[in-house]
Amino acid sequence: MKKLAFFNVKGGVGKTTSAVNIAWQAAEDGINTLLWDLDPQSCASWYLGVDEADRPKKSLNLFRGKEPVGKLRLHTTHARLSVIPADLSLRKLELLLADQEKSKQLLQKLSDDLSEQNKLLIFDCAPAYSKLSESLFSTCDVLAVPLLPSPLSLRSYSQLQTFLQKKKSWRKLKLQPFFTMVDRRRKIHNDVIEDAKNVIGDDDPVVIPYASDFEKMGLHRAPIQTFAAASAAAKAYGELWKRLRNDFV
Ligand SMILES: Nc1ncnc2c1ncn2[C@@H]1O[C@H](COP(=O)(O)OP(=O)(O)OP(=O)(O)O)[C@@H](O)[C@H]1O
Ligand SMILES: [Mg+2]
Numbered sequence: 001m002k003k004l005a006f007f008n009v010k011g012g013v014g015k016t017t018s019a020v021n022i023a024w025q026a027a028e029d030g031i032n033t034l035l036w037d038l039d040p041q042s043c044a045s046w047y048l049g050v051d052e053a054d055r056p057k058k059s060l061n062l063f064r065g066k067e068p069v070g071k072l073r074l075h076t077t078h079a080r081l082s083v084i085p086a087d088l089s090l091r092k093l094e095l096l097l098a099d100q101e102k103s104k105q106l107l108q109k110l111s112d113d114l115s116e117q118n119k120l121l122i123f124d125c126a127p128a129y130s131k132l133s134e135s136l137f138s139t140c141d142v143l144a145v146p147l148l149p150s151p152l153s154l155r156s157y158s159q160l161q162t163f164l165q166k167k168k169s170w171r172k173l174k175l176q177p178f179f180t181m182v183d184r185r186r187k188i189h190n191d192v193i194e195d196a197k198n199v200i201g202d203d204d205p206v207v208i209p210y211a212s213d214f215e216k217m218g219l220h221r222a223p224i225q226t227f228a229a230a231s232a233a234a235k236a237y238g239e240l241w242k243r244l245r246n247d248f249v
Contacts (some may be wrong), residue, residue, distance in 0.1 A: 001115035002248045003140040004180040005123040007133060010156060014146040015181035016043045017122035017214055018240070022144070022224035023048075025241040026120050031248070034073060034118040036111075037086035039126040039135075045085035048076045049221055052087075059090035063096055064111060069113045078223070082118075087162075097131035104169075107135040120248055129163070142247050146180040146208075146239075147196070149160040154199050174247060177205035178206035178240055206243060208236045 004022075006015040016039070023035040037044040037059075053073060061067045062084075093218045094193065097103040111121055123136060137143070147153045158175060164170045177200045182189050197203050211233035213224055220227045225234045 001111070001118055001121055002142070003111065003121045003123070004144060004248075005125060005134065005136045005140045006144050006146065007125055008145055008147070008156070009127055009129055009160070010148070010153065011127040013148050014214075015126075015127070015151070016047070016124050016153075017217065018144065018146050018178075018180065018208070018237070019122055020044050020047045020217070021223045021225065021234075021237040022241055022244065023081055023122045024078055024225055025237060026122070026245070026248070027078055028225070029241070029249075030080070030246065031119045032080050033120045033122060034082050034084065034114060034128065035122045035124065036084040037123055037124050038090065038132060039086055040088050040090040040093075042086040042088075044124040045083055047217055047221055047223070048078075048081070048083045050076075050083060051075060055085050055087055058089040059085065059087050060092055060096065061092055063106065065201045069110050070117070073114075073117075075165065093132060094130055097135070101130045104138045105136045106134050107132075108139040111139065113171060137164060137173055138167070140173060142164070142174045142176055142244065144244065145175060145177045147177055149179050149182050149192040150198075151192060151195075154192065154196050158199060164248075176244060176247075177202070178208065178243075180208045181210045182207045183210045206236065206240045208240070209233055 006019040023033050026033045057067050062069055073082050075082050207230055213228045213231050213233045217224055228234050
């Protein structure tokens with residue numbers, strides 16, 4: 001089982017939107033995919049149709065070792081796509097991890113149980129450097145990093161690259177940066193993407209356009225490909241999946 005996390009220390013940059021659309025795309029490609037929602041806001045769970053009443057147990061219990069991880073896994077209406085939903089109990093996760101000596105290995109240990117039924121595990125996380133994100137860095141094969149087309153965003157990406165050099169187990173992590181919410185009519189967006197090529201080491205980065213169809217995911221509570229498959233926005237996630245799938249298939 002391969003593990004992919006959508007991570008950026010900045011909020012509102014498209015982590016959840018990307019995690020949900022890529023999870024759908026992977027499942028559509030025939031890969032048994034599990035999206036593990038680690039953000040107490042539980043937006044990814046919501047986009048995949050999970051309601052409060054569907055949740056069998058509090059998510060935090062998983063991290064206390066009280067429940068086998070698989071018990072919280074729910075099927076979605078999409079073939080080969082399941083979800084471990086989040087809930088507000090996860091707001092206490094950092095306190096819990098602070099007391100655990102081996103918190104860096106925790107996600108690795110917990111996700112071992114999931115490898116029989118799933119080929120790809122995708123994490124959606126809250127925007128922060130935290131004990132949880134350090135555990136993700138130790139566990140994942142690929143970190144997909146959505147970047148807004150702004151100079152500050154590139155600076156924060158460079159900081160992440162530097163941070164990931166700190167630990168041996170983090171250095172093997174593959175980074176897959178891509179741009180989100182891009183308006184090609186704006187010179188600043190084009191300029192930043194051009195300048196970024198050196199920083200991110202990619203001459204032809206994946207660019208997800210700014211599109212109102214992404215907001216409609218909240219109306220449909222479904223991945224964009226299910227209601228606007230022909231849009232440039234949906235196709236852009238197809239492009240991102242093509243890059244990512246090389247690491248998984
Ligand atoms: N390419 C896009 N074009 C237009 N709107 C977008 C795009 N991608 C995401 N959005 C919208 O931007 C908002 C933030 O997106 P999203 O929730 O995916 O970000 P996030 O990084 O997960 O946020 P958080 O840090 O709060 O978890 C949402 O309302 C979403 O619908
Ligand atoms: Mg999010």
